[in-house]
Amino acid sequence: MRWPYGRRDPVSSRPRPERNDMTDTSGSGGALDGIKVVEMGQLIAGPFCGQLLGDMGAEIVKLEPPETGDQMRHWGQGDKPSWWRVIARNKYSVAADLRSAEGQQLARDLIAKADILIENFRPGTLEKWNLDPAALRKANPGLIVVRVSGYGQTGPYSKRAGFGGIGEAMGGWRGIVGFPDLPPARMGVSIGDTLAATYGCLGALAALHHRDRTGEGQIVDSALYEAVLQVMESTVSDYSASGVKRRRTGSALPGIAPSNVYPCRDGEYLIGANQDGVFARLAAAMGRPELADDARYATHRARGARQEELDALIGDWTATMTIAELEATMIAAGVPAGRVYDAEDMVADPHFAAREALVTVADEELGEIRMQGVFPKLSATPGSVRRPAPLTVGQDSADVLKRWLGREA
Incomplete structure (x- = not known):
């Protein structure tokens, strides 16, 4: 499904990490030194x-x-x-x-x-x-x-x-x-x-x-x-084997569900929970653990067949939270997820700084x-x-x- 674009939470108020200066002017170093x-x-x-x-x-x-x-x-x-x-x-x-x-x-x-x-x-x-x-x-x-x-x-x-x-x-x-x-x-x-x-x-x-x-x-x-x-x-291989041609599908990949950008009260958030075990953790975080055992969503193929239905169900849940609230929930549940960054986010993020x-x-x-x-x-x-x-x-x-x-x- 296509979610309407909205503004994210501002990052200008986030604490900015110390600057890393990796510039090396010595003229040496690196695996290809001498090449x-x-x-x-x-x-x-x-x-x-x-x-x-x-x-x-x-x-x-x-x-x-x-x-x-x-x-x-x-x-x-x-x-x-x-x-x-x-x-x-x-x-x-x-x-x-x-x-x-x-x-x-x-x-x-x-x-x-x-x-x-x-x-x-x-x-x-x-x-x-x-x-x-x-x-x-x-x-x-x-x-x-x-x-x-x-x-x-x-x-x-x-x-x-x-x-x-x-x-x-x-x-x-x-x-x-x-x-x-x-x-x-x-x-x-x-x-x-x-x-x-x-x-x-x-x-x-x-x-x-x-x-x-x-x-x-x-x-x-x-x-x-x-x-x-x-x-x-497998774009060419799928066509060769099954006659299937991939088409434009927006923010979702057909048959891979749930894996999409979902709406929050203050923007969008990416969740990737298309493996069985990860989906079970997402379902529990949503307060709907029974979804992991539901025949409509229990397997990879079943979730793929009901992709839009599942995205809508998750989107209704994420829309009740802010990005910060959803992120905390996903981290606690061990579900791969993350904000959609722009350059300002990258400059402010402590992980970018640490690495x-x-x-x-x-x-x-x-x-x-x-x-x-x-x-x-x-x-x-x-x-x-x-x-x-x-x-x-x-x-x-x-x-x-x-x-x-x-x-x-």
Whole structure:
């Protein structure tokens, strides 16, 4: 069922935890310390792959067009867009016009010293710029080239332009997001781009392991639509086995009940009690323990068959309480449940603080910026934000050319 959207309880009055500052400017540390990466991508997919590798300790040299830089420098919301500060952290900016012979030679020189190259241009672009990965790997046999694109490097659609939203549509995501009586919706973040980047990073790590054993690099081909397809659970298998096509179902997943967002007097609250034992605990918390033995709700399939009926029954109960009252009840009962957070909730939450899920990075223009930390957490070689995003295009050219190439800019 669709619950009307309402305002949550304000969080501004909640006590705010002490600030965690994980920024490490020492320039060392992390599992990938010593790995050199050249990032030639722009916007989201390529740069996010670079962010992930940089968070784990790799040195990321980002090549940017001298005049404009990466367009991500201007992305974000509010009067002080800050997305660049997240996606470009732990990176060094080197200005290079890849459309010019001089810029292409600079790229080749840097790539010859690199372990990994990241790019997310339309297939064929590198080759057009005299940066064919085959030639680059001939000069540097251990080079790993991560290529992120809309449709992959091969196949009939490979030359098409493809942004994240197109990959989400082709991979099946957009078709199942939203309510059945409305057009397909989207998530509020660019999930197709970040998934493709994450799989590109995963491929790079696997390729590094292969190189450690053989000395040989390879190409990592990560397509946006395939990255989305990979997380689509049994969508294709269910169609193959039973002819069933998943459709848009709003905030509920068909056959998984109860698991929905339920109304409270001051907002909405998510409860997931679709396992038999957990549902029994929820029923007891509701003061209706008999529901767990009722043939209509006692099993997974039975609850799934009466999903809307069960959601309505639970929703009538939750509507009598505030979010705080319901949360206390769910915690006491051991039922998986939680508030629907926004950024203000995250900044104020003590669990985020205790796990250092948010870090503070000093920024010369914007002051101290809060942003997501480094995940996953490694016990022996934890990642970190070692340096803030470069403020100007090419600000690190002299430093990088001296350290990597032993020459002046």
